[in-house]
Amino acid sequence: MVVQSGEGSVHVVLVPYPSQGHINPVLQFGKRLAGHGGVRCTVAVTRFVVGSITKPCLGSSSVRVAVFSDGCDEGGPAQLGGHRGPYFERLEEAGSVALDELLRGEAERGTPATVVVYDTFMPWVPRLARRHGAACAAFLTQTCAVDVVYTHARAGRLPVPVGEADGPLRLPGLPVELDAGDVPTFLAAHDTHHPSMRALLMNQFVGLDNVDHVFVNSFYELEPQEAEYMAATWGARTIGPTVPSAYLDNRLPDDTSYGFHLHTPMAAECREWLDARPAGSVVYASFGSIAAPGPETMAEVAEGLYSSGSPFLWVVRATETCKLPAGFAAKLAKNTGLIVPWCPQLEVLAHAAVGCFVTHCGWNSTVEALSAGVPMVAVPQWSDQTTNARYIEDVWRVGVRVRGGGGGGAAVRKEEVERKVREVMEGERSKEFMRNAASWSSKARIAMGEGGSSDRNIAEFLSKYRGREFTGNSSATSPAMAGSSSMARRDAEQGVATCGADLLGSTDRGTTVRMTGSLTAEMSSLSEINQLEDHDNYNVGEAKLHL
Structure with a gap:
């Protein structure tokens, strides 16, 4: 309990x-x-x-x-x-x-x-x-x-x-x-x-x-x-x-998001756009918060998504929009695609309109899709993503992998992106992917x-x-x-968090600021936060802690 x-x-x-x-x-x-x-x-x-x-x-x-x-x-x-x-x-x-x-x-x-x-x-x-x-x-x-x-x-x-x-x-x-x-x-x-x-x-x-x-x-x-x-x-x-x-x-009451965002999600715009789409019709695409595919890969993914025939919601960070093909965003009709700099990914994956996730296979994104029961098209970029992509395709069997672009120097091709998206959305195995994804979602819920x-x-x-x-x-x-082996004396958990109602600001001298749920500052032996110089406010949404 x-x-x-x-x-x-x-x-x-x-x-x-x-x-x-x-x-x-x-x-x-x-x-x-x-x-x-x-x-x-x-x-x-x-x-x-x-x-x-x-x-x-x-x-x-x-x-x-x-x-x-x-x-x-x-x-x-x-x-x-x-x-x-x-x-x-x-x-x-x-x-x-x-x-x-x-x-x-x-x-x-x-x-x-x-x-x-x-x-x-x-x-x-x-x-x-x-x-x-x-x-x-x-x-x-x-x-x-x-x-x-x-x-x-x-x-x-x-x-x-x-x-x-x-x-x-x-x-x-x-x-x-x-x-x-x-x-x-x-x-x-x-x-x-x-x-x-x-x-x-x-x-x-x-x-x-x-x-x-x-x-x-x-x-x-x-x-x-x-x-x-x-x-x-x-x-x-x-x-x-x-x-x-x-x-x-x-x-956990009110635990609906991570609550800690280093990018600004366009929640209302994404929600309105998804609400207007039929169930299972939308391809959601995102390469996460760090991965930076090259211009060639971005161009091929763009054209592949466009040619797939499915409406798509694509997260392209502000620092990456320059890599899109010239005029690509302008040619998108409202019912064809929506490009945003960031979105509330969990909410998007849980939306009934989403039928497929084109992902870089970062583990957070992958496990969110598994938890939401969404099939995937894997486009790994670096680090653990190549291993995750192998598991998506061959172990968990919840999607397919686009070859190329996984760190070996070869860019993906638009034809391959289109083919893989169609395979997951409407191919012979699409129902199998959906069943497997739903099964993993159920097992994730049971585990937690x-x-x-x-x-x-x-x-x-x-x-x-x-x-x-x-x-x-x-x-x-x-x-x-x-944990019965000679080294197995550990245990633990992981779960779901956001920041709680209090914010403690502790400097390298141990000074503390407590911010209550209303975000009003309560200073505790605070004369300064250790020579912050001109970086003298912490922005927390619209609230600021002025030091």
Whole structure:
């Protein structure tokens, strides 16, 4: 049973990597934890992120947001060239000091951290948790399958970089063989990204054998073989999908969105356009918040969508519109297509008019589509997306993959895009895709529902810090959830979060600002927020905290 959270003796501090694709699932996990009652949850995010929020971060879960400095307060990762080596180094250097002070400040206020949940992109956080006497939990934001691949790569059981001649690869823990084009792109020979990206992904497993819990943003029923391998190797527990409760079990009041947006969604325009379309007729397309396909790929996707014959809603970020073919937007009739810079994706996927999702296969987008029961056309770009695409097509059987454009240098072709969209929307297998998608949606709801696989893992995790042993229906327990191996002493959950009704701004000196549900500032020993210079307000939708 999920109840409304209060100020409990169990204090969980969650530290996501500062990008929207990592913040959202960690926030949702915090919300799910807080929903169990008697748990205090604090999510630590960077000043730049808080200053970039485009709408109020409010909810009913009492998940707080503590603000710390990553050393790039004004421009975020872009200050140092994006998500790559120099930023990773600055984040560790400045973030270690700031988070250490944040944890010290919580202890001084009488609310010491019981557990610190950290994004594995930040493997230096555990030493801070231990310094302050807190238990430590690792949070893996990618699938069990992708984690299995990286585990083998780190152990030397996979040739890195992986070339075409190395496939097919049969790896313990995976139900299918992987070709070179299916492995995460950072492990591939054709990878052109900064070498620090490969190091980041490999190093997320550093120290996992010494933490108290390992959580994976997936659910057991979706990846049983992979989850069993992760449990046996790392003691990992699945706690997802980390999708707002309204789209799953509906047990958390008012949990209808992530509530944390770094882009402005055009909700009303999208809703009105979709409402005017027949059920299952619309192709929704989006490449997420980071992926940046080249102009050639964008042009081919544009013409492929146009030629498919289905009306389409396409999210093209403002920074990417210059890559559209000249005059393309102008030639779209109202009933042909709508291009927007951002949209409320969960709401769109849940709309009856949507029949297909053309996706870059980022894990958040993929698991949202699975939860909503929407078939997919996979157009992977980089990182784990190639592996996710393989699973979409050959393991979960909820769609097809467009070849080319997956990091190997070949752009997709409009004819291929058109053919794949038609295959999912009206082809011989379209009903099969719909049935399979609906089945996964049902299994996702069950996993997060009361007594489901992920719900039990969450409840068991919390019970260990409430001073009582976990008891429950043993029929719902699997080896991946039981944690009986020598390394399997972790548990956990993930779930659904938004920020809660309070916002805590904690500087690297431990200063705190509490913002109540009405977004009025209540200063607590605040003389300044540590030399913010001209970056002196945090925009939270229309509200501003003036310092």
